[in-house]
Amino acid sequence: MEKRELWFHHVGVSVADMDGAIAWWREMLGFDLMRRYHLASIPAEIAILGNGALHVELLCRPDARPADPERRIPDDDLKTLGNKHVAFSVADVRGVIARLREKGVDVVWLKEFPDGRAASFIRDNEGNLIEFVQWAKVEPAKAFLP
Numbered sequence: 440m441e442k443r444e445l446w447f448h449h450v451g452v453s454v455a456d457m458d459g460a461i462a463w464w465r466e467m468l469g470f471d472l473m474r475r476y477h478l479a480s481i482p483a484e485i486a487i488l489g490n491g492a493l494h495v496e497l498l499c500r501p502d503a504r505p506a507d508p509e510r511r512i513p514d515d516d517l518k519t520l521g522n523k524h525v526a527f528s529v530a531d532v533r534g535v536i537a538r539l540r541e542k543g544v545d546v547v548w549l550k551e552f553p554d555g556r557a558a559s560f561i562r563d564n565e566g567n568l569i570e571f572v573q574w575a576k577v578e579p580a581k582a583f584l585p
Contacts, residue, residue, distance in 0.1 A: 442583040442584070443580070443582055443583060444581055444583045445582040445583055445584050445585075446581075446582065447488070447506060447530075449494035449495060449496045449497055450495055450496070450525040451493075451495075451496040451502055452495060452496070452497055452498070452525070452563070452566050452567055453497075453498050453499070453500070454497050454567075455499065455503060455505070456499075456500070456501050456564075456565065457475075457484050457486060457499040458485075458496060459564055459565075460497050460499075460563065460565060461475075461486055461488065461497065463563055463564040464488050464495060464497070464563070465488075465542055465563060465570060466542070467539060467542055467563075467585060468490065468539065468569075469490050470488035470489060470490040470493070470495055471488065471490065472486060472487075472488055472491055473487045473488060473489045473494075474486070474487050475482045475487075477569065481498075481500065482500065482501075483498045483499060484499040484500075485497065485498055485499075486499075494525070495525070495548070497519070506566065506567075509567045510527065510566075510568075511562060511567075511568065512547070513547060513548075513560045513563075513568055513570075516568065518527075523568070524560070524567075524568035524570050525569055525570070525572070526568060526569075526570035526572055527569070527570070527571055528571075528572050528573070528574040528576065529561075529571050529573060530560050530573065531574070531578070532549070532550070532556070532557040532571050532572065532573040533557055533573075535559075535571055536549050536559045536561070536571065539561060544561050544562075545562040545566075546559065546560075546561050547559075547560040547561060547562060547568070548560055556572075556573040556574070557571045557573050558570065558571065559571045
């Protein structure tokens, strides 16, 4: 049987303030607006942001409910089943977090690991969790559907 290749496309983030979210992702994480449109079948306003090969889909519904407060705390969020957060790898978590703090980003915590690496969680302008992990960049391996 022929294997069918699989690759990452995007992460989706629900937001209440589309303009504010687009500005935050641009200013804080360097994502540019690629396209923005309304999808009546959901209904939602959608914005696709890009930074190199990384893509984020922002979704804004007029009837959206705010997340429970525990969803904004990484360890407490594990109590709720489902998707947790988006994570980005960087070569130097400490340096990235120092720069983001200077820009006023809400840093939840920075944890050090015995092997010298670090990881950190931040919150976007609406409280959504974003993780940064310190990990060596590797050449992308291909993934396949079974």
